[in-house]
Amino acid sequence: MNVIDIFIILGYFAVLILVGVIGSRRAKSSEDYILAGRNLGFFMYFGCLAAVILGGASTIGTTQLGYEYGISGMWLVFMLGFGIMLLGIFLIKRITAFKVMTISEYLGQRFNFQTQLISALVASIYAMMVTVTQVIGIGTILNVLLGWSLTPSMLVGGGIVLFYTILGGMWSVTMTDIIQFIVMTLGVFFIMLPMSISSAGGWSQLSLQLPEAYFSFSGIGLSKVFHYFLLFGLGMVVAQDIWQRVFTAKTIKIARTGTVFAGVYSLFYGLAVSLIGMSAFVVLPNLQSTQNAFASMALETLPPGVLGFVLAGVISALMSTASGTLLASSTLITNDIIKSYFCKNINERQFLILSRLVTSIIGIATIVFALWIQDVLVALDVAYAVLSGAVFVPIILGFFWKRSTAKAAFYSIIASTITILIGLAIEGITSTNPILYGIATSFAIMGLVTFNSQKSDIKEPVGSPEQVDS
Secondary structure, eight states: OOHHHHHHHHHHHHHHHHHHHHHHHHOOSHHHHHHGGGOBOHHHHHHHHHHHHSSHIIIIIHHHHHHHHOGGGGHHHHHHHHHHHHIIIIIHHHHHHSOOSSHHHHHHHHTOHHHHHHHHHHHHHHHHHHHHHHHHHHHHHHHHHHOOOHHHHHHHHHHHHHHHHHHHHHHHHHHHHHHHHHHHHIIIIIIIHHHHHHHTTHHHHHHHHSOGGGGOTTTTOHHHHHHHIIIIIHHHHTOHHHHHHHTTBSSHHHHHHHHHHHHHHHHHHHHHHHHHHHHHHHHSTTOSOGGGHHHHHHHHHOOTTHHHHHHHHHHHHHHHHHHHHHHHHHHIIIIIIIHHHTOTTOOHHHHHHHHHHHHHHHHHHHHHHHHHHOOHHHHHHHHHHHHHHHTHHHHHHHHHOTTOBHHHHHHHHHHHHHHHHHHHHHHOTTOSHHHHHHHHHHHHHHHHHHHTSOGGGBOOOTTOHHHHHO
16 A cells, blocks of 8 residues: 555544544533434434444445345345335334333333343344454455454454544544545545446446346345345344434434435445445456455555545444444443343443443454454344344334233243354354244244233333324
C-alpha cells in the first residue's frame, strides 16, 4: 500500500477513538449507554441501523460469494434486508409498546423470568458470534493491506472497536456509525463498484468472460437461498442488536420508516458487492483465498488515496456491526442476567461500571473466538442458526398468540437450542436441516405445552393489539 493510504486508514482509526472519548461524556445513564437516550432522529437512526446490518459477512462474505457464484451471491444480504423490512412493516408498533431494552426483557414481561434468562443466554451468544465475524473480517482486510498475519490484525481491529464501545456505549457507537455509514456508502457505491466493473472491461466484457451461471439469480442454488432466508430473514426479525437500535428512535414513525429504508438500502448494497466479486473473478481469476476478494480487488484497481478511503469504508462496515453486536451481547448479560438476578438494587453509576466491565469481558472473549475460528461465513452460520431456530418462534407467538404460556416459551427455547446444536454437530454447520429441526421443535413444544396448560397459566400480552392501540 501507498504511504498515503496507510495514513488515511490510521487517521480514520484515530477519529473513531476520539469519537469514543467524546461519546463517553454523553453516556451518563443506563439509557444513554445502552439506547442513546431513545432520542435519534430519522437520518441518525437510518444510518446507524444500515451500518449495523451491513458488516463483515455483508461485504467480505458477499464479495466472496459473488466471486464464486456470481450475481446470486447477493442473496445473503437480500435476506438481511428482507428481514429488516418485515420487522419494520409488521412488528415495530408492537415492539415499541414494551418499554424494554432487550428481546429477553420483552420475553420476561410476556412470559416469566426463566424465559428471560434462557433467551438472554441464547441471544447473547448469537450477538457475540456476529461480533466474531466482524473481527475476523477486520483481520482479513488488515492482513491483505499491511501484510500482517491474521492474529495481530484481529487484535488491532478488535481492540479499537472494544475501546470506543466500552467508553461511550450506544452514544459512541451511534456517532461512529454515522461516520462509518457515510464512508462505506461513498466507498462501495461511488468508487469501488464503478471502478471494479471498469477494470473488468465494462459490463460487456463481464458478460463475455463470466460463465452463464454467474448471471442467474438461482446460481447459488435454491436450497442455499432458503438457507439464507431461515438464517438471516428470520434472524433479523428477532436480533437483539436490531431491536436495540429500534429502541433508540425518537418516535414510532421514525423507527418504522427508518427500518424499511435500511432494508431497501441493504438490497442495493448486496447487489453492488456481489458485482464487485464478479468483477474480481475476471480481473483476479486465480485468487488463493476467495475471502480476500474485496481487499485484493481494491489493491489491484484503486489509485493511492482512493484506495485508503475505500478500505476505510470496508473497515467501517465491519466496525459498525462489531460495536453494535458487542454492545447487544453485553446488554443482554448485564441487564437480563446480572442485574435481574444478582444485583437488583444497583444504582445508575454502578450499572454503568458493570456495563463497561461486562463489555470488556465479552470483547476479549470475542477476539479469542475470532482467532480460533478465522472464517467469516462459518461463524455467521452458527450465530444465526441458533437465533432463528430457537428464539424466533417464542417471540412471534408471544406477539400474536395470546394463549401461549411461559412454560411453553421456556421449554421451547431449551429444546430447540439443543436440537439445533446436535443437528449442527451431526450434519455440519452449513446444513439447513438443523434450523428446520429447531423451528419445528419450537412450534411443537409451544403448541403441546400451551394446549396442556391450565387457563391460569396464560398471561395476557403487555403489548397486545388492544393495549398498543390505546
